[in-house]
Amino acid sequence: MRRRLLSDALTTVLFADLKGSMELLADRDPEEARKILDPVLTRMIDAVRHYEGTVNQVMGDGIMALFGAPLAHEDHAVPSAR
Numbered sequence: 506m507r508r509r510l511l512s513d514a515l516t517t518v519l520f521a522d523l524k525g526s527m528e529l530l531a532d533r534d535p536e537e538a539r540k541i542l543d544p545v546l547t548r549m550i551d552a553v554r555h556y557e558g559t560v561n562q563v564m565g566d567g568i569m570a571l572f573g574a575p576l577a578h579e580d581h582a583v584p585s586a587r
Contacts, residue, residue, distance in 0.1 A: 515573060516571055516572065516573040516574040517571070517572040517573055518561075518569065518570070518571055518572075519553070519558070519568075519569070519570040519571075519572065520567065520568075520569055521549055521567055521568055521570070522564075522565075522566050522567025522568075523542070523545050523566040523567065526542070526565075526566040529541065530542075530566075542565075542566055545566075546563060546566075546568065549567075549568050550563075550568065553568065553570040556572070557572070558570045558571060558572045559571045559572075559574060559575065
């Protein structure tokens with residue numbers, strides 16, 4: 506698979522979060538909430554990296570990931586959907 510530095514290449518952006526987290530964490534203190542969220546976020550981040558994506562941001566209970574950046578991939582959209 507050829508890779509090149511990103512210039513005018515297309516990029517796929519993935520936003521993913523934990524469904525129902527507000528209800529799950531509403532009555533918990535921040536430390537307890539973090540203990541619940543950290544393993545979930547770690548699995549999400551590991552999955553993005555496994556498919557050669559880049560985690561751009563972690564926001565509360567979710568992530569923003571890029572596929573096809575900073576290194577361009579011709580099939581960047583395929584791994585983002587796995």
